[in-house]
Amino acid sequence: MSEAGGGDWEENSPERLYVITGGRSGGSAPAELDLVTLIVARSGAKPGMQPEHAAIVQLCQSPLSVAEISAYLRFPVSVVTVLLGDLLADNRIVARAPIPPARLPDRALIEAVIDGLQKL
Amino acid sequence: MVREESSPGSGSPRSAASFVWLLPAALIAVATGVSVAMVEASARGPVAVAGGVSALVLAALGSEVARRGRVIAELRRTVTARDTALARRHAETAHLAGTLLPDAVQRLRKGEFPEDVLGSLTAPEEHQAVVRVVVDAVVAEEDLRESAQRAFVNIARRVQAIVHQQAQELRAMEDRHGHRPEVFGDLLRIDHGTALIGRLADSIAVLGGARPGRQWSRAVPLYSVLRGAMSRIIDYQRVELHSVTEVAVTGPAVEPLIHALAELLDNATRYSPPQTKVHLTAVDVQSGIAVEIEDGGVSMSEEARKRAERMLRQAQQGIDLNDLGETPRLGLAVVGRLAQAYGFQVSLRSSAYGGVRAVVVVPQELITTVAAASGLAHGIGASSVPRAAVPAASPAAPVPAQVPAPAPAERPATGPAVDAGGLPVVERTANGLPQRRRRQPLADPPQAAAAAPAASSGQASPTPAAPAPGQEPTPQVQPGMWLAAFQSGLSGEPNDASKGNSQR
Numbered sequence: 001m002s003e004a005g006g007g008d009w010e011e012n013s014p015e016r017l018y019v020i021t022g023g024r025s026g027g028s029a030p031a032e033l034d035l036v037t038l039i040v041a042r043s044g045a046k047p048g049m050q051p052e053h054a055a056i057v058q059l060c061q062s063p064l065s066v067a068e069i070s071a072y073l074r075f076p077v078s079v080v081t082v083l084l085g086d087l088l089a090d091n092r093i094v095a096r097a098p099i100p101p102a103r104l105p106d107r108a109l110i111e112a113v114i115d116g117l118q119k120l
Numbered sequence: 121m122v123r124e125e126s127s128p129g130s131g132s133p134r135s136a137a138s139f140v141w142l143l144p145a146a147l148i149a150v151a152t153g154v155s156v157a158m159v160e161a162s163a164r165g166p167v168a169v170a171g172g173v174s175a176l177v178l179a180a181l182g183s184e185v186a187r188r189g190r191v192i193a194e195l196r197r198t199v200t201a202r203d204t205a206l207a208r209r210h211a212e213t214a215h216l217a218g219t220l221l222p223d224a225v226q227r228l229r230k231g232e233f234p235e236d237v238l239g240s241l242t243a244p245e246e247h248q249a250v251v252r253v254v255v256d257a258v259v260a261e262e263d264l265r266e267s268a269q270r271a272f273v274n275i276a277r278r279v280q281a282i283v284h285q286q287a288q289e290l291r292a293m294e295d296r297h298g299h300r301p302e303v304f305g306d307l308l309r310i311d312h313g314t315a316l317i318g319r320l321a322d323s324i325a326v327l328g329g330a331r332p333g334r335q336w337s338r339a340v341p342l343y344s345v346l347r348g349a350m351s352r353i354i355d356y357q358r359v360e361l362h363s364v365t366e367v368a369v370t371g372p373a374v375e376p377l378i379h380a381l382a383e384l385l386d387n388a389t390r391y392s393p394p395q396t397k398v399h400l401t402a403v404d405v406q407s408g409i410a411v412e413i414e415d416g417g418v419s420m421s422e423e424a425r426k427r428a429e430r431m432l433r434q435a436q437q438g439i440d441l442n443d444l445g446e447t448p449r450l451g452l453a454v455v456g457r458l459a460q461a462y463g464f465q466v467s468l469r470s471s472a473y474g475g476v477r478a479v480v481v482v483p484q485e486l487i488t489t490v491a492a493a494s495g496l497a498h499g500i501g502a503s504s505v506p507r508a509a510v511p512a513a514s515p516a517a518p519v520p521a522q523v524p525a526p527a528p529a530e531r532p533a534t535g536p537a538v539d540a541g542g543l544p545v546v547e548r549t550a551n552g553l554p555q556r557r558r559r560q561p562l563a564d565p566p567q568a569a570a571a572a573p574a575a576s577s578g579q580a581s582p583t584p585a586a587p588a589p590g591q592e593p594t595p596q597v598q599p600g601m602w603l604a605a606f607q608s609g610l611s612g613e614p615n616d617a618s619k620g621n622s623q624r
């Protein structure tokens with residue numbers, strides 16, 4: 001009888017991802033949300049929030065990237081993006097693009113310098 | 121005359137009465153004797169002859185009449201005896217038809233063994249034979265039905281197994297392609313379709329008399345149960361989940377409750393206009409938890425409501441696949457069946473919104489505290505904090521820009537673990553199970569409030585760093601001062617941690 005119900009199915013929750021996102025796939029999420037966007041919560045979670053929203057707000061008390069949120073919540077990035085889009089629309093979080101890594105001079109210049117040094 | 125005398129009597133009166141028939145003959149004989157004495161001598165001979173003959177004839181007649189009388193009496197006696205016997209038989213037959221057979225069939229239906237049923241019969245031999253024949257027929261029929269149901273359940277189980285497998289793979293795929301919204305959207309749609317198939321298979325299994333599907337060993341928060349039910353209907357987007365009391369449903373009751381609610385939600389969304397919402401709430405009541413499903417569709421007429429409730433009742437008494445008819449409306453039958461098996465109380469009423477309000481009362485014994493619930497219920501929480509890898513003092517080193525892709529637990533705890541105030545991100549019980557995080561906000565706002573002035577002091581102007589794109593949708597709330605602190609913390613490497621901590 002229960003052979004179908006065994007295994008690690010129990011590890012999952014009864015709710016599927018599309019219910020959590022309300023059927024949205026993240027395609028229309030704000031464009032600024034990519035994997036490395038930093039998210040910070042504006043305030044604590046409020047009672048009555050969707051648990052996922054509350055979890056994100058809790059996580060983001062200190063800045064956290066979208067990718068990290070996704071990893072901690074064990075949700076695919078698209079789901080997190082949708083949830084973050086909701087929170088953004090509600091002004092509960094702030095998103096910020098990461099600082100771009102310092103731009104290195106291009107290779108040709110470095111090679112030129114090396115050449116010059118070697119010629120010394 | 122003879123009979124009347126003889127029937128009640130016995131012994132001497134009877135023997136006296138039995139000679140009454142001789143009386144006329146004796147009278148004639150006496151009369152003959154008198155006549156013979158009175159007539160002239162010449163006529164004596166003929167008179168004596170005539171008198172004697174008539175006396176003899178009378179005697180013969182009398183004896184015959186008496187004999188017939190006796191025969192008639194005899195016959196009456198047998199007839200009354202037969203009548204009573206017949207009446208008794210009739211009563212017995214009525215008993216057989218009205219009591220014995222239904223009882224026997226009833227007991228068989230309840231699952232008693234045919235031998236027990238036959239053995240406990242107290243009835244005449246022939247009736248026992250009749251009952252035996254009927255019992256055999258019923259047993260054969262039940263066997264047939266049972267094997268048909270088993271076949272149904274078997275098929276349903278196989279479908280369920282495939283659906284479960286599929287759902288798991290879909291979840292894996294959703295994780296894998298989570299960063300590509302186009303693919304992800306398609307996967308979600310397939311996932312949804314799979315869940316619908318699963319519900320159908322569950323319904324067939326339930327009607328076949330089996331459990332709905334998978335089993336949960338741990339309790340699951342009611343919120344997840346409700347959303348689990350939502351995830352199994354077509355129009356889940358129209359369901360609005362309102363306040364949900366913070367309890368959990370014990371493991372064995374999870375799946376039946378999800379399934380019953382899914383069927384009721386399906387009814388609600390199906391029979392209400394597509395633009396209306398279906399409201400789903402769960403509140404505490406004296407006897408447990410009442411889950412209400414209210415739609416704004418066409419109101420149920422009293423007759424329709426009665427029919428629906430009758431269907432529920434019927435199902436509770438036991439409905440099976442054979443009773444469903446040509447166009448099976450599985451929903452209420454399934455709900456009734458589950459309600460009966462798990463003690464839910466289901467009622468359908470007219471809603472204040474004009475539609476139907478279905479209330480499922482989950483009894484207290486199937487409810488437990490949230491703390492006992494599986495932390496995985498929301499799919500979040502269990503792994504939100506890598507438990508072993510939380511150095512309590514690890515200061516925020518928020519340079520998460522270097523994180524290219526989700527890489528779960530082995531990463532150092534950069535952000536979330538760091539609630540330096542000692543607040544775990546997700547509350548945990550002593551044995552590591554996460555608790556509901558809704559409680560936390562109550563503790564939080566003061567901190568947030570404290571953070572805001574601290575941050576605002578030196579941050580009238582935004583930092584030179586490019587304003588975050590995230591600001592654009594939210595300009596009116598002055599995100600600057602708050603975000604700026606964070607940004608300066610980011611750009612100034614040496615003191616970022618301390619600053620970040622000082623904000624808290």
